[in-house]
Each structure stands twice: as structure tokens, then as C-alpha cells.
Amino acid sequence: MKPDSTQRPIRVVLADDHDLVRSGIKALLSMIDGVQVVAEARDGQELIQLVESLEPDVVMTDISMPRMDGIAAIAHIHARQPKVRLLVLSMYDTVDFVKRAVANGACGYLMKDAPPFELEQAVRSVMATGSYFSPTIAQRLLQPSEPTIDDELTTRQIEILKLIAQGRASKEIAFELGLSPKTVDVHRARIMERLRLNDIASLTLYAVRKGLVKP
Known part of the structure; x- marks a missing residue:
């Protein structure tokens, strides 16, 4: 109609x-x-x-x-x-x-x-x-769902993970978000601990899978 x-x-x-x-x-x-x-x-x-x-x-x-x-x-x-x-x-x-x-x-x-x-x-x-x-x-x-990224990470951690997955260094991330490089490093360590991932490549794959960055 x-x-x-x-x-x-x-x-x-x-x-x-x-x-x-x-x-x-x-x-x-x-x-x-x-x-x-x-x-x-x-x-x-x-x-x-x-x-x-x-x-x-x-x-x-x-x-x-x-x-x-x-x-x-x-x-x-x-x-x-x-x-x-x-x-x-x-x-x-x-x-x-x-x-x-x-x-x-x-x-x-x-x-x-x-x-x-x-x-x-x-x-x-x-x-x-x-x-x-x-x-x-x-x-x-x-269907039963796996934990969402919002369940696993804080908003700030998601921001930092996205930039890490884009290949940005700690100093660059710190400058963009108004943080110190040391604070960025602490966040990165906590992200790895929370996600049980051990390297940047694994973090990047996780970010792609969750749609934070494009493959």
C-alpha cells in the first residue's frame, strides 16, 4: 500500500x-x-x-x-x-x-x-x-551474549584502547586526551589485565572485533 x-x-x-x-x-x-x-x-x-x-x-x-x-x-x-x-x-x-x-x-x-x-x-x-x-x-x-565492551572496560579505557589499536604511542595518546604518559601506561596495563591479553597485537584484534577500529 x-x-x-x-x-x-x-x-x-x-x-x-x-x-x-x-x-x-x-x-x-x-x-x-x-x-x-x-x-x-x-x-x-x-x-x-x-x-x-x-x-x-x-x-x-x-x-x-x-x-x-x-x-x-x-x-x-x-x-x-x-x-x-x-x-x-x-x-x-x-x-x-x-x-x-x-x-x-x-x-x-x-x-x-x-x-x-x-x-x-x-x-x-x-x-x-x-x-x-x-x-x-x-x-x-x-542468543546468550558475551560481555559487552561496556561491561569489560570503562569509557576512558575504551578511548585509550581505540587509540592504541590505531597504532598511537603513549605520548600521543596522553597529548590527545590531556593525560600524562604514565597515566596512559597504567590504563593500558589495566586494560590488558581486565581483558586477559598480553600484547598490543591482541588488543588490536580485540578492538577490531568489537568495532572500535576498522580491520
């Missing part, structure tokens, strides 16, 4: 750091009656700025993006504009990602390999009912 042509279109802001992926998703969304992509962002900071200026109905965002990731952007937008429907479109299907997204304000989660018709289902569902989770994600949520 097509929407009434007199109704106001559902205005969407789309965020993904890959231009080709974003263009493909935009093309699919533009084919849906009553849906209008009003802006595109390449990272979380740009997304926040666009949402503040355009006040869309729906935000569809990837998780892993430069400068500010999708989870942080979702949290920021949800705190300031709670009426905006925040829908994650991601390649990550672990319960950890889904729960982090929802805890920060996402109302839906869709996989990037989902069939195109699911895009319309997701957009219409979050507008009509306030939520949408693809069948794959719903199934994951029913």
Missing part, C-alpha cells in the same frame, strides 16, 4: 564513510514512495551538524566512521533530539553492537547485506511503531 501523496515525506539523513556504499543506499531509499534523502554525512560529527540544522525524521547511520563513530553520534543526537528515529545500518551483527546501539538511543538495526525491500520495512516501521530489528538481529538478541 502506497502512502498518501499529500502526506509530508519521511525525511532521511544518511551517514556512511564509504561514498559508493552511501550512494547505493541513497539510490534505494530514493525509490521508496514518500521517502526523501535530504542530506548525507561521511562521519559522526558531520551527521550531528546536519541533524541539528535539518531536523530529519530518520537518521540511518553506519557504526564505524572516522572522527566520531556512529554510536557516539547516536548518543549525541538522541540526547538533544529524542524525536529523531535513529536506525543503524551496519555490517556488524554481534549482540554487543546491537545492545550498545540501543543503549545509546538507536531504535532499529539493519544489516548491510539485507535485501533492498528491508530498507523500506525499516524506515516505515521506525516511523509507525518506533522500532525495527531485522530478522537476523532479532535472532541474535535471543
